[in-house]
Amino acid sequence: QFYTPYTLVELILNDKLPIKDETNHNVKILDPACGSGIFLVESYKRLIRRWKNKNPKKIITFKELNDILVANIFGIEIDPLAIKVTAFSLYLALVEHLNPKKLWIDKTNKFPYLIDNPKDASIKGKEGKNLWCRDTIGEVNPDDFEKVNLVVGNPPFGTKKLSKSIMDYCVKYNFGKEMVLPFLHKSVDFCPDGNIALIFNAKVLTNTEKPFQNFRKWLLNENYVEKVYNLSIFRKIPKNFGGQLFTSAVGPICIAYFQKNPPQKTSDTIEYWAPKTYVKSNLIDGVLIDSTDIKFLPRIECQLPDTKIWKIAMWGNIADFHLISKLSKIHSNVKSFIKERKMSFGVGLQPLNKSTIKPIVDNDISNLKFIRPERISKYFTPDTSFSDINSAIKDKETIAEYLKYYKKNNIFDLPQINVFRRLGKKEVYKGPMLLVKEGFKDNEFCASLVNTSVAYNSTVLGIHSEQLEDLRILSSMLNSKLAAYYLLMISSSWGIERERIKPNEVYTLPLQFSEPDFKDLVSLHEQIEDTININPLIIRDANNEKNIEKIILRSFHLSQRDICLIEDFLCQSIDIFYKKEKSIAFHRVSADENMIYAKMLHQELNDFYSEANHKVNITVYDVQRHDPLNLVVLHFCNTEKSIDVKPTNELSSLLKELDKYSIQEKGKNLYVQK
Ligand SMILES: C[S@@+](CC[C@H](N)C(=O)[O-])C[C@H]1O[C@@H](n2cnc3c(N)ncnc32)[C@H](O)[C@@H]1O
Structure with a gap:
């Protein structure tokens, strides 16, 4: 059983079934995979609260509690035990609202029958209509089910061990084979005129395979999507964080709010919430959604099944989206370069x-040295970093497999291993070659030139060519900041599931350089190799690396703003992801930085208004360490002045007062920083 963290239930119901000042207690709610009923119980409690809002002077009776429950709360669940827990929890919620509590002992008050389970003979004749013990996808015809106003829940996800009914459903609609998709799709039939808010797997938004695109096409074109939460960051939250509230969390999850028919007032954007981190500080202990993490994505773009906007907008903004789109349109990329040069x-x-079925025996590879991924360094790796082929096996399980295969008891008795699960193409182990790691280290992507033949594992992509110059060009590009920016932004897995870049993502990286740039890059790369060769303890050559970066940025004709976006992403957003509250992004802004910001605003706004008769002047307040907020004030007037700097004196207490409103609680352990 996977329980849904209460934080998520509260988040969804605060949006879709709020209590404050609400009096409508006739809202039919369905959870199509209700488990032990957390959504239903919380929804029921909210309906009771709404009844009380409507009848502030009355005491709710058993009958009224009973009626609200039977008329409005519906669940479907395949597990007979879980559905009994749901019924029991709903009864408890009912009893809790009786006043005085002992009223339930009154013999005339009987709990309603809720469960319907044709397979349970013990409830024959006592079936209810609310909680159906069934396979939602294979056994429930929505026509037989009361239409509801709201669908909420956390349906099962995963791509393994799909039941036949789920498989058939996915095949029928040509959807990706992911358990959650039929639940999202079928919800519309249960709720043709209401709202749907369901949790699903974030990979559904980023998976580039056609069947997943088909699903997105349906979701975003045949329905009206109001809002999406991308809470992939939840998977990083340790178990003991946030007062144990995320204990059962969870993979990379999203929540979609959608409905079949558009509302009266439609928006041409979709609200997208993608918090980057969770924070523990003296103010909060939970997920902090910065106001810049709330994006409004153009609906038209979201409707394109192959859009990368969901991933890009997790970390960046619309300007990043345009920059990535511009880069993706560049004709030549790593793949075309590799193919052209016949690598x-x-x-x-x-x-x-x-799971090895047919072990592959190979003595050529067995005789090679091996390089462990962590020994591969940026730009160039000398062969002093190589080790024995047996260092390819490190973890306990792999060692156990080899001991079994060679019938040995001790790892030291193993021969030079000559058997593998997979080998790939043998020519890619031939030097010279470029090795590209799938993982990131210190926010950097890593590719390395290696001169001699060597074996490596499947987390490394190898590119062999006799033309060293071509490998140097690829290495220069792949090691650049621009590559890190591009690859992290478009990767379907990084930041969502596993921090890795897949080879077919590497292949899409654009390449662009002139003949003189080509020569300069090659020469700078050679200098890095020389530095490392002369002294292998020096693993970085900052000067030459910087010059390579410069040429790359120049060859892509990037503007100063584009470069700022790249820097900002790598230094701030990614830093937040890795370092959380310790990130530089949460450091106090200094007076100097405030001034730089003011100057930029001053120039941008006055350029913008240059045609009209407006001028914008700016006052920067010289905030002190103890002031919680910075202050830059804009004045519209007729004459332009240079930037004023004023002391904060009398403003300090106001800043403190304002700060109290800057963090808003959105649900337990979930905050929005305004
Ligand atoms: C993630 S859990 C939901 C948890 C629930 N919100 C809670 O906190 O208890 C998914 C539930 O879907 C149920 N389930 C799986 N396949 C189902 C199917 N085909 N039809 C109905 N329920 C199903 C599982 O038994 C499980 O209880």
Whole structure:
């Protein structure tokens, strides 16, 4: 069983079933995979509260509690035990609202029958209509079910061990084989005129395969999507965080709010909430959604099934989206370069593991040295970093497989291993080659030139060519900040599921340079190799790396603003992801930075208004360490002046007062920083 963290239930119901000043207690609610009923119980409690809002002077009776429950609360669940827990929890919620509590002992008051389970003979003749013990996808015809006003829940997800009914459903609609999709799709039939708010797997938004695109096409074109929360960051939250509230959390999750028919007032944007981190400070202990994490995405773009906007907008803004789109349109990329130059490429070997069906014996690879991914360094790796082929096996399970295969008891008795699960193409182990790691280290992507043949594992992509110059060009590009920016922004997995960049994402990285740039890059790369060769302890050559960066940025004709976006993403957003509240992004802004900001505003606004007769003047307040907020004030007037700087004196207490309103609680352990 997977329980839904209460934070999520509260978040959804605060939006879709608020209590404050609400009096409508006739809202039919369905959870199509209700588990032990957390959404239903919380919804029921809210309807009771709404009844009380409507009847502030009355005491709610058993009958009224009973009627609200039977008329409005519906669940479907495949597990007979879970559905009994749901019924029991709903009864408890009912009893809790009786006043005096002992009223339930009154013999004339009987709990309503709620469960309908044809397979349970013990409830024959006592079936209810509210909680159906069924396979929602295979056994429930929505026509037989009362139409509801609101669907909420956390349906099962995953791509493994799909039941036949789910499989058939996905095949019928040509959707990706992911359990959650049929639940989202079928909800519309249960709720043709109401609202749907369901939790689903974030990969559904970023998976680039056609069947997932088909699903997105349906979701975003045949329905009206109001809002999406991308809470992939929840998967990073440790178990003991946020007062244990995220204990059962969770993979990379999203929540979609949608409905079949558009509302009266439609918007041409979709609200997208994508918090970047969780924070523990003296103010909060939970997920902090900065107001810049709330984006309004153009609906038309979201409706394109192959759009990358969901991923890009997790970290960046619309300007990043335009920059990535511009880069993606560049004709030449890593793949076309590799093909043009007839290079061999492919990922490395996989050692034996439990699921190996046909072990591959190979003595050529066995005789090679091996390089562990963590020994690969940026730009160039000398062969002093190589080790023995047996260092390809490190973790306990792999060692156990090899001991079994060679019938040995001790790792030291193993021969030079010559058997593997997968080998890939043998020519990619031939030097010289470029090795590209799938992972990131210190916010950087890593590719490395290696001169001699060596084996490596499948987390590394190898590219072999006799033309060293071509490999140097690829290395310069792949090691650049621009590459890190582009690859992290478009990767379907990084930041969502596993922090890795897949080879077919690497292939899409654009390449662009002139003949003189080509020569300069090659020469700078050679200088880096020389530095490392002369002294292998020096693993970085900052000067030459900087010059390579410069040429790359120049060759893509990037503007100063584009460069700012790249820097901002790598230094701030990614830093938040890795370092959380310790990130530089949460450091206090200094007086100097405030001034730089004011100057930029001053120039941008006065340029913007240059045609009209407006001028904008700016006052910067010289905030002190103890002031919680910065202050830059804009004045519209007729004559332009230079930037004023004033002391904060009398403003300090106002800033403190304002600060109290800057963090808003959105649900337990979930805050919005305005
Ligand atoms: C993530 S859990 C929901 C948890 C629930 N919100 C809670 O907190 O208890 C998904 C539920 O879907 C149920 N389920 C899985 N496949 C189902 C199906 N085909 N039809 C109905 N329920 C299903 C599982 O038994 C599980 O209880």
